[in-house]
Amino acid sequence: MKNFSSVLAAHSTHSPRARPVHAGMRTGALQRLCGLLASPLLLLRLALLSLALFASTQAAAQAFPNRPMKIVLAYEAGGSTDFLARRVAEMLSTRLGQPIIVEPRPGANERVASQYLLAQPADGYTILLVAVPHATNASLFPNLPYDTRRDFAPLILLADVSQLVVVRADSDIKSFADLVKQAKAKPGEITFGTPGIATGTHLMMELLTQLAGIDMLHVPYKGLAPLTSAILGGHTTVGVFSVSPQLMGMVDGGRLRALGIPRRERWSALPNVPTFPEQGYPDAVSGTWFGLLMKAGTPPEIVNRLNREINSILADPDVKASMTKIGMVPVGGTPEQFRTHIAQEIDRWGRVIKSRGIKIE
Helix, strand or coil: CCCHHHHHHHHHHHCHHHCCCCHHHHHHHHHHHHHHHCCHHHHHHHHHHHHHHHHHHHHHHHHCCCCCEEEEECCCCCCHHHHHHHHHHHHHHHHHCCCEEEEECCCHHHHHHHHHHHCCCCCCCEEEEEECHHHHHHHHCCCCCCCCCCCEEEEEEEEEECEEEEEECCCCCCCHHHHHHHHHHCCCCCEEEECCCCCHHHHHHHHHHHHHCCCCEEEECCCHHHHHHHHHCCCCCEEEEECCHHHHHHHHCCCEEEEEECCCCCCCCCCCCCECHHHCCCCCCCCEEEEEEEECCCCHHHHHHHHHHHHHHHCCHHHHHHHHHCCEEECCCCHHHHHHHHHHHHHHHHHHHHHHCCCCC
């Protein structure tokens, strides 16, 4: 009886599957492939296929939209983001000829709404409205179930809202220089309040204290109402807010004193409030921004069309006036400009979050 090794050797020698591939065989196969690719008929078929695919994409973009659309809101209904989403939806619906529903999906620092968008088809019918947390989540949550840079298609930067550092009007802190002086004399004792951990206002104040070389104690509140009460009641020394009509009313009405605004130039709505750059902190420029995203893979023709339509909406005088009333400054621009803005915000606030050890439990 032949042993197993001799049988295996014989099989390996005679089996057609085991035949060695010689250089000549490889060359011949390559020549045949090149011949096929050079065939005029094959080239014509490939060209027609490419043309058909392009025409199909173009037709889909031209037919868009042919059914209702949705703007998903990462926040509760009733706030400034809800107002912005509904204003854009109303105007965009008129221009596109289709209903646009605004659907709030708050929770988990925008992650609930983001994951909902990514579960939808990349067909342009679902749009997501986000703010600063879209950029900061990448640093706050290492195990995000999505890639902030890769999985979204930026559509447009809608608006920017200025931030304001304030104290109670009867405070002995008359300027930001006074605050710096007191904070250096009592490191870690002077408090500043914000509407929550890792909010845009919190991160801006962490950046500002870092630039000023001071140490202050952060007190996070659950929203604007309790923060406002704490400042007016003297429980917290400094408040950091996004600008709103209510806040401007308290500043103009003499209940709060504004120490500075993180803008490059003074804001026309509060012309007497100095910027932080003019007070010696050129890098203290920040704002609470809002923008629209789509799912990555959405046809560029659809993204570009929606971008053009929304830019036109933001340029409308009535829209500008209604946004200015609630402290928003319309921005606009191209999808690529918004992509660059998001990337810069990820990097900038990522450095602040890491250096200051900011965490959300």
